[in-house]
Amino acid sequence: MAVLESGKTQTRPGRRSIIYYLVALVLVSVVPSFIFAGVLIQRYQAAQEDTVETLIVATSRSIVQAMEREIAANITTLRVLAASPSLREGDFEGFYDRTKLALDETYAHSFIVNPDYSTFASTRVPYDSPDSRASDADAAQKAFDTNSVVVTNLVFGNVSKRWVYNILLPVDLGPYGKKLIALNQQADNFASALSSNSLPAGWNSALLDNDGRILAASAGVGNVGEFLTQFDPLAQRFSTGWQHIETNSGTALGVIQRSATTGWRLVAWAPIWTITQPLITAMMLLVLGGIIVLGLIVGAMFWVSRRIGRSVRGLARDARRLGAGEPVLATSYPVSEIAEVSEALAQASLDRQTAESDVRFLMREVAHRSKNQMTVIAAMAKQTARGADDVQGYVQAFERRILGLARSTDLLLTHGRAGVLLGELVESQIATFSPDDANRVKVQGPSIRINAQAAQIIGMAVHELSTNAVKYGAFAGDQGSLSVRWQIIDETLDFVWRETVAQRLETVERTGFGTTVLKSMVGRSLGAEVQRLCHEDGIEWRFAIPLPAVDPDHAAAALPEEAAAE
Secondary structure (H helix, E strand, O other), X not given: OEEOOOOXXXXXXXXXXXXXHHHHHHHHHXXXXXXXXXXXXXXXXXXXXXXXXXXXXXXHHHHHHXXXXXXXXXXXXXXXXXXXXXXXXXXXXXXXXXXXXXXXXXXXXXXXEOOOOEEEOOOOOOOOOOOEEOOOHHHHHHHHHHOOOEEOOOXXXXXXXXXXXXXXXXXXXHHHOEEEEEEEEEHHHHHHHHHHOOOOOXXXXXEEOOOOEEEEEOOOOOOOOOEOOOOOHHHXXXXXXXXXXXXXXXXXXXXXXXXXXXXXXXXXXXXXXXXXXXXXXXXXXXXXXXXXXXXXXHHHXXXXXXXXXXXXXHHHHHHHHHHOOOOOOOOOOOOHHHHHHHHHHHHHHHHHHHHHHHHHHHHHHHHHHHHHHHHHHHHHHHHHHHHOXXXXXXXXXHHHHHHHHHHHHHHHHHHHHHOEEHHHHHHHHHHOOOOOOHHHEEEEOOOOEEOXXXXXXXXXXXXXXXXXXXXXXXXXXXXXXXXXXEEEOOOEEEEEEEXXXXXXXXXXXXXXXXXXXXXXXXXXXXXXXXXXXXXXXXXXXXXXXXXXXXXXXXXXXXXXXXXXXX
């Protein structure tokens, strides 16, 4: 993001809003699920189509088998009639009487066909009725020629005046010549076979003879004796499964089964949309549901992105304020992670304010103390000169005192307003003068932090004591030892410097810079009580310093007053 003068941000090329990535995430997550669901629906539809196809083929075959059983039963009946003794003896009237009695209460009738296609002994009329002519001469001739059973196509009976089909059985009656025994059946008796083997809703069926006339059909397809008008059934191939058929109302799926006994065919078909409608409906519902779900998800993502976007922009404003050094307050954002970042920015702002305050304090402290240090350095120069015998000794003594003062200043700058650890200050000042044997020096006391002013003064005091120890005391020989300890007693820091030597120290009454620092600066600047005690085996310095004089918090509280005074 590029920051403009107005404080707004400008999107750089290649960067996009969070809504872009959220929507992309949704699309990547949801769209494959819908595609997978669509594939499953398609597979389920294919399985359903296979099931329906199997059902249609099985039902069609059942209808054809029912029709064939009916034909086979009629042929059996016809063979039984043909074996009648009266027929063999030429007693046609007796055959007529027995046949009429046998076929009573059935829809079947019998008649005899002569080679000239004339018929007589029809059970539909009295025996002495005039002869008539066979309705299907071609079928009769085929039966005579092949000497086998022939099932005719649908014919309009001359006697019955109805659409019927005939079963012709050739018989040789010896002296009475060759005849055809015919069994006549009404075509509409196959309607029961279609109704008992019903097809699924939306499917049509028709039983057709070899000329394409309807023997039986489902409702709305056509009447018995009519030709099928929806499509040309004779032009369609026979199939073990369904096939596409072009009908007057569009493409359909159909099954065409053929009877091996009669050559008739059973046609079952349905518009293709009847098969594909469930898939189309399911796909439409899936698409509609997907659009609704995607809309809801995208809307939710847009709402979430707005909330996140506002939160992120708020964080950006806080970050700019932090960069400008302005105070930043924690904001309660709806996203816990963003709220956590806001709290971190607020804490960083507080830390920065504290750090800047420390820096300002240190700068004022350094400015304030530098004036005192100049005075101290001037006094150090004068006092060092008084005790020096030559220039080289003067330079070395003065340099050591300057370095001791510098170490105190380094600790001050390192720890800032938090204060300097007293133990660290003492050890840093003694380290330059300590002997190689660490057992000769013992420093102990509780962890106490002291303010900058106290650190500077106590540091110089320890430096001077260490210098004296090298010249006259514990560090002057190989046997001396030093013990520095402190403790807090009744709001007072009790600081003890105790040197032990092998030989008795000579008392020196001369007042040098060290004595001035120890008694005057420590006593007057820190309000301390200073004692110098001489023992037979060494010297002891005791400092009783009030805690407020060394307390870092006390110094911090007094800082505004000092700054105002300056």
